[in-house]
Amino acid sequence: MTTPARPANRHHKRPKGEGQWALGYREPLNKNEELKKNDDGLNVRQRIIDVYSKGGFDSIDPADLRGRMRWYGLYTQRRPGIDGGKTAVLAPEELDDRYFMLRVRIDGGRLSLEQLRTIADISNLYGRGTADVTDRQNIQIHWIEIESVPDIWARLEAVGLSTTEACGDVPRVIIGCPLAGIDSDEVLDATDQVRQIYDDYVGNPDFSNLPRKFKTALSGCPAHCTVHEINDVAFVGVVNEQGQAGYDLWVGGGLSTNPMLAKRLGVFVTPEQASEVYGGVIGIFRDYGYRRLRHRARLKFLVSDWGPEKFREILESEYLGYTLPDGPAPVAPRSERRDHVGVFPQKDGNFYVGFTPRVGRLSGDKLHLIADIAERHGSGRVHTTIEQKMVVLDVAPDRVDSLVAELEANDLQVNPSTFRRQTMACTGIQFCKLAIVDTKDTASHLIDELEARLPDFTDQLTINVNGCPNSCARVQTADIGLKGQLVVNDAGEQVEGFQIQLGGSLGADSGFGRKVRGLKATAAELPDYVERVLRTFEKQRNEGETFAAWARRADDADLK
Structure with missing residues (x-):
């Protein structure tokens, strides 16, 4: 993978004093930027293994505790008994508990049964049985002690999972359709592109100091299940006039206190170009993103100020070195419900079964149960969705009814009410x-x-x-x-x-x-x-x- 070069210091008209690296503003303008300049967040891993896990919670440097440890999916959780009226009043050290939330990134929502059982084991051994499926396809575990983290990492990495850059000012989990490769109506299977982008950019020091978090969606799903409209960058499956499947590129979406919908750049990206184009977009964010004020440091503010035309011009001229062709907009989603709940045919003649954990809340025991039910019915994988749901794949037609019955008997509803x-x-x-x-x-x-x-x-x-x-x-x-x-x-x-x-x-x-x-x-x-x-x-x-x-x-x- 060729890392996009930092552009020359060209004096494009931009708001002054925003801390943009490409305009020569390299000195940190707030504590977060100073923390990242002092030491790359990726470097905290070895300190956790060599120092903090041996010395315990009190040995953790505060700059690592409330900053760099996020680069490996670790946040201190809230100390019990503190009411909501004190959330914005107390200092961080007063809110901090001595336990952590650990976020396991599940790129594309893809989990084998071995991986699911490993997360379940970690939950039961180290997390008091907690496990929440998030709306970014991750699974979060609570009550983690710092002493346990090296063993947790070893268990996860042994089955191909990671917490690297699950949080922090980095490229976070790449969300994708859990039905990639099996949906009979999909525009294209984005599995290879999700994997390539992960390999090229996650854990890469060239992209481990972004202005803030960077959220990615990449899918050929006809239901548009990855909600491309609200991600920093999204690749949406389309078919061009020549009948070629590729991606429509969207940038600058995000919610929080200043919600903005993503903007189409109007370009057609082939699957082979996806990782390089992703590198250009994240490179623009790294180099031109606003670093002065934390609340303005998301890509959406830059896109809003530049507009999609200028963003496209900078992407092509300074980062790619070539012009992308114009491309079509995505067709409308096939359904108002974009969650893959229910029983549906796969392209290979089998079925997938989507079910509903209650508001995403599960447990280690329930994860083990889900893996056991799936295995008894011939499935080797259970994927997560961005609606806090899960999907059992590859179920033979004659085993669907018994699978549904067993899931629903354990309050994992396949035919839920609208409210559930x-x-x-x-x-x-x-x-x-x-x-x-x-x-x-x-x-x-x-x-x-x-x-x-x-x-x-x-x-x-x-x-x-x-x-x-x-x-x-x-x-x-x-x-x-x-x-x-x-x-x-x-x-x-x-x-x-x-x-x-x-x-x-x-x-x-x-x-x-x-x-x-x-x-x-x-x-x-x-x-x-x-x-x-x-x-x-x-x-x-x-x-x-x-x-x-x-x-x-x-x-x-x-x-x-």
């Missing part, structure tokens, strides 16, 4: 130092209540529950987005609650949810609120109208 299928929640205050409210238990209770109150509701409806403003659970793109905050209840008490956004969507009619002034609810009020707004929707909807479309046109009073 499409409610997602981030980690929340139980473990996350940024969170203000509980999410997993709140969302699980909400599912139970809505299933009991609205048993006949079958419309597509996403409910995304987030514990803070950072939108790990993508609240802005949900039909009902719930952003955690403290609110005042009827008794005048400050309690856990949510700001509510309505009508977000991705796909043919992408847009962020609508905010209505004063629209909040306590956690206890959520079931009543959601039931009320859904009953109003059912009364007022036009024929064929989606909840998102209705929510965008409804009167404010009908949304409260």
Whole structure:
């Protein structure tokens, strides 16, 4: 792989003083940039093995503890008993517990049964049985002690897994369609490109100091399951006028407190070019990305300031050295639901079966159970999705019914309600130092209540529950987005609650949810609120109208 060269210091018109390397700003302008200049985050691995795992938690350098250890998927988790009102008040050392969250990256969502069982073993041995499937296809384990990390790495790496750059200002997990290579309708199988990009850039010191995190999606999925609209870079399967399958390139998507949809560059990228083009995009981010202010350090701000035309020109002239041909836009996704839940045929005559862990929460024992069920039914792989779901692949036709029955007998539903299928929640205050409210238990209770109150509701409806403003659970793109905050209840008490956004969507009619002034609810009020707004929707909807479309046109009073 040829690393894209850093460009010459050309004086393109850009906002001044943003800390862009390509414009000569090499001195760190904040503590994060200073930390990265002082030592590459990749170097912390050997200190963890040689020093910290032997000396224990108190031996960890604070700059490594709250900075560089993220380069290997390690975050200190929240100390128990600290309420959400103190999240933004306490110093990091007061919020830190002596345990870690460990994020295992699962590029493309691909897991063999051996890999799944290894994660299950680590969960049970070292993580008090915790395991959460995330909306980036990873699995997160909690309660990890620093002394255990070298053995955990050895176990993961023995089966081809890693935590390298699962967090940090680096190229994080490459999300891909879990059905790559088996979906009968896929535009192309992106498996080789996911692997090539991983090999070329993950753990590469040339790309281990980016302005901030860098999120990647790469897929030929006809359902657009990798939500390319909200990634820093996304390669979307298309077929050009000559009948050649390749990728449409999108850049600059992201959510958090300043949500932006990605922009099409309008180019056609062949599968053979994908890794080189990826290198150009990530190189632009490294060299021209804003490093002065942390909250403006995502690629989306650069893309917004430059525009797609200028971004394309810089990519081609300074990083690739050739012009990419124009290409077609992706066709619309084949379904409103992009999660692969249910039973569907593969191109080889077998079937895949997608099922729904409750808001992504599993356990080591449950992961072992899933592997055992899959193996009993002839499958050798279970993949993860970006909707906190999982998919058993390669099931023979005569074994589908028994597989479904066994999954559902263990509360892993293949035919779930809308509410079970499409409610997602981030980690929340139980473990996350940024969170203000509980999410997993709140969302699980909400599912139970809505299933009991609205048993006949079958419309597509996403409910995304987030514990803070950072939108790990993508609240802005949900039909009902719930952003955690403290609110005042009827008794005048400050309690856990949510700001509510309505009508977000991705796909043919992408847009962020609508905010209505004063629209909040306590956690206890959520079931009543959601039931009320859904009953109003059912009364007022036009024929064929989606909840998102209705929510965008409804009167404010009908949304409260």
